[in-house]
Amino acid sequence: MNASIITIGDEILIGQIIDTNSSYIAKALDKIGVSINEMLSISDEKQHILNTLKQLQNKVDLVIITGGLGPTKDDITKKTFCKYFEDELVENDSVLLHVKEIIEGFYKRPITQINRDQALVPSKATVLFNKVGTAPGMWIKKENTVYVSLPGVPYEMKYLVDEVIVPKLISEYNRASIVHKTIMTYGRGESLIAEQIEDWEDNLPEHIKLAYLPSPGKVRLRLSSKGFDEKVLNEEIDFQVQKLHEIIGEIIIGTENDQPIENVVSDLLRKENRTLAVAESCTGGRIAQLLTAIPGASVFFKGGVVCYATESKINVLGVSEDLISMHSVVSKQVAESMATQAKKIFKSDYAIATTGNAGPEKGDSDVEVGTVFIAFATPNGVFSEEFNFGQPREKVTGRAVNKGFEILYKEILKKE
Structure with a gap:
């Protein structure tokens, strides 16, 4: 089974909001074996919507559309559906009752005609009841393609996808299994990894595909396969992952299906009953932000200081002014003092x-832009490593954060 996902809204096309709906729908469909052929964002224009629906007719099994179901005049999806399916809008009693309960019961005001119009749906559509909002979803089949229209409000869309669409697809359609396993590697670039695993990659079975997903400081290697025996697919992919570990096991942290590296580090800290603090300059609190986003982080994360300016390193963290004057604020000595003081x-x-020069300007140090020192205070002492992460600024900070987690992970594993 294959699908296309469409988001409707000029606010997406002009960059006013970010389309997160398509990503959520794609992940939900992929988990149940529905392949995504394409994602489209189109304008709130009747003819454009009609053209898109026509283009996808009989090319895919399923089209899921989000947006344009609100009560205002710029929301035209329902009327456009009627035009495409040669249908008319009718009032749905169950939806109308639900709308009244929300407007009169929750908002404590009389229902208006605009609110009442939310209960209008194409007569040929199967109504997808939306318990968390006023706009119902719609399901209409034309020839070989099912068209599903969902509200654009993310929490309403998620409810209908999880509670209605996915169960309906599972019960009514035979689908192949799609299996992905994503290997997380840190500390080595994409091209070098590709050279090291070239023979392994060339000998992968034809039905197993490899994708490289690089980002600052890390490369994800995704293995994917599709078929009707999920158990066999998992066994085949696991076998290939085992062979991959034999080649580059020293840089593999885990799998993305498990958790990102900050979660891996947090789990290790919990397991070893150890705690962590941070002192961040060039990373601006990003390490602490990732850690505190983990539920229960207070068990292992003691706190942190964002000592961005030189004076804050001196006055807040207690780094020696003489040390900074002697070695520069971006140096091995200052980084190690920061870590020691934080601990x-x-x-x-x-x-x-x-501590580093993330750029584009040098700031309080004359070292080369892109230079970062990362220091680690441990139960056995303190050490640091120097890196040059190049540019742009976002790349420098992103790679510094990932490198910090990577080195800490390996250090904790030593178990002094």
């Missing part, structure tokens, strides 16, 4: 410190 202040087992 001392927060009484943690480990501490990470970052």
Whole structure:
């Protein structure tokens, strides 16, 4: 089974909002074996919508559309559906009752005609009841293609996808299994990895595909396969992953299906009953932000300091002014002092410190733009490593954060 996903809204096309709906729908469909052929964002224009529906007719099994179901005049999806399916709008009693309960019961005001119009649906459509909003979803089949229209409001769309669409597809359609496994690697570039695993990649079975997904400081390797025996597919992919570990196991942290590296580090800290603090300059609190987004982080994360300016390193963290004058604010010595002070202040087992020139200007140091020192205070002492992550600025900070987690992970595994 294959599908196309369409988002309707000029606000997406002009960059006013980011389309997160398509990503959510794609992941949900992929999990149940529906292949995504394409994602489209189109304008709130009747003829454009009609042309798109026609172009996809009989080319895919399923078209899921989000947006344009609101109560205002610029929301034209229902009327456009009627035009395409040669249908008319009728009032649905169940939807109308639900709308009244929300407007009169929750908002405590009389229902208006605009609110009442939310209960209008094409007569040929199967109504997808939306318990968390006023706009119902619609399901219409024309020849070999099913068209599904969903509200653009993310939480309403998610409810209908999870509670209505996915169960309906599972019960009514035979689907192949799609299996993905994504291997997380840190500390080595995409081209070097490709050279190291070239023979392995060339000998992959034809039905197993490899994709490289690089980002600052890490490369994800995604293995994908499709078929009707999910158990066999998983066994085949696991076998290939085992062979991959034999080649580049030293840079593999885990699988994306498990969790990202900050979660891997947090789990290891919990397991070892260890705690962590951070002192961040060039990374601006991003390490702490990732850690505190993890539920229960207070068990292992003691706290952090964003000492961005030189004076904050001196006055808040307690780094020696003479040390900075002697070695520069971006240096091995200052990074190690920052880590040591953070470990001392927060009484943690480990501490990470970052200081560098993220660019585009040099700031308080004359070292080359892109230079970053990352220091680690551990139960056995303190050490640091120097890197040059190049440019742009976002690349520098992103790679510094990932490198900090990568080195800390390996250090904790040593178990002194």
